[in-house]
Amino acid sequence: MKSLVRQGVVLTGTGSAVPDTCLDNHQLNQMVVTSDDWITTRTGIRRRHLLAPKNSLTAMATEAAQKAIAMAGIAPQNLDLIILATSTPDDLFGNASQIQARLGATQAVAFDLTAACSGFVFGLVTAAQFMRTGAYQNVLLIGAEVLSRWVDWSDRRTCVLFGDGAGAVVLQASEYDCLLGFQLHTDGTQNQYLKLGFQEQEKLLIDSIRVGQGTYQPIAMNGQEVYRFAVQKVPEVIEKALYRAGLDIEQVDWLLMHQANQRILNAVAERLNLPEEKIISNVANYGNTSAASIPLALDEAVRRGQIKPHDIIALAGFGAGLSWGAAIFEWGSLNS
Template sequence: MKSSITQGVKILATGSAVPDLCISNELISNMVDTSDEWIFNRTGIKERRISSSPTSLIDMATAASMNALNKTHINAIDLDLIILATSTPNDLFGSASQLQAKIGASKAIAFDITAACSGFVIAMVTATQFIQNGSYSNVLVVGADVLSKWTNWSDRRTCILFGDGAGAAILQSCSVLENNILGFHLNTNGQKFDQLNIQCEYSNHDKNFFSKGLKGSFKYITMHGKEVYKFAVSKVPQSIQACLGSLNLSSENIDWLLLHQANERILYAVASRLMIPSEKVISNLAKYGNTSAASIPLALNEALEDNKIQNGDLIVMSGFGAGLTWGTLIIKWYR
């Protein structure tokens, strides 16, 4: 599906949060057969942040949300809607309601979106639709994941990649002249879901008539790295070009390319296919690794705090990952 967004949505502020514990490549090399050089050359990652708290998802989401709210003129009680993009909830029924309670947004409806590394982009598009159709005026979108809890730390193919984090954005209805969100393009290919997933498994348990003694649980992250790489460098440029085309724009109009922070090779391969100079690629991958739904808002917030992004800049965001899902969001930044 593709569409053009022509009016009415402004990004008031962004925020982010990461755990204090920093795990370097050197430390991982003491756990599995690898090295700092091997990891960095293949991924661009030097370190990642890991949480040890059972409430880390909500703690980080709360901190990122308050970081964003404190930059605005509105309070949590003014929020109409909260969308939490996460694939690692601390409650299988969803965690957005816990975030709503923690920040005191008692008037807001809250729900989760599960779309892994595409989650933040899809949540932003969803929030935009609610604002554009007049349903809500103030929306908090949060991308947060604690992938460390689903990582097999003895598997060197995956344990080097993932970290924990959260990022937030506050959206508000506005006039056409202030509009930030220009367009989007979303896709899914469910036939390749098994390229990147956390599978559910069933084991024998105390028998009862209804479940026949089966108890559900989840395995660790599994990923077919080469297939995911080919998928990303093929589909993401197509999505970006389609979205730009729907707005009568080209890659030459892009000031900043902000991709899901999965692997440095993917970031620059996508940029190369679009003929975008490497200096226009926003990346904080070296510090945080792959933080799934948190990666794009975390990088966006840091770029804004570092004053990289200037008034009038065109930002192209693309998320891609499990599902398989991928999507693009084009933003015109106005301070």
């Protein structure tokens, strides 16, 4: 058996995809009692993209993946591993294998990872562990969500927040390691503050044998508790990840957090003493896309030249679980 050799990880490609259909705040006002001013003041969100019926998360995630693979300059057949971070799959048994087939990534093992809004950060750290041992050389990490399937569109507390989208990155093995430090956490005692729970109905099979069947209920969230949790925990976890990386906050070029709420982004930056111009934000145009939000924003920032080679980026995801985590990485390529 070949011995495993420690190697580094670099991010060499990004990609994203969103549905064509867009719902803005003025249109939402026709559905529930709200207003553009009420929504933007509290969340910073102005519009969100929604997946139309008969379209799939698989197709959207595949499109984002193809763009990331093209930027990385590799062939799908060179991929060793595909990780799909999602909480809203087309198939409850997982969608990563379907993406593998659509890409023609015949050599890649593929699996889904469920960690809601922390999913991309958890997926990034998971992929890095496979790569650092030398087990895999080329990894595709995708964050994709179709939250519109699970929103109560009569509940103005939640329906104004969520959107659909996908983002992807390609990670490649290198002598240089761009993942400089990370820290992950979970607190299941606070699970009730943000969940998408299963509601069962009892079904009699025969005699006294019964099973529970049913479906999942719409997203339920205690906004005040989630805000309080995020503003307290996210700065702490970023500081811990920076400590592991041996860096100070002044060395961070960009803060790229889960795009849940502009007020949260601003509050975290303020606690970290980071100026607003270092915040990467696209929440106004997409809303909360859960596991897709970080790679979607990353792809936009890379493609418009905002993020440059060797920039230090502090990533942070937080949400259902409750879970939260941070990763510090240096943007670059094998040739930069």
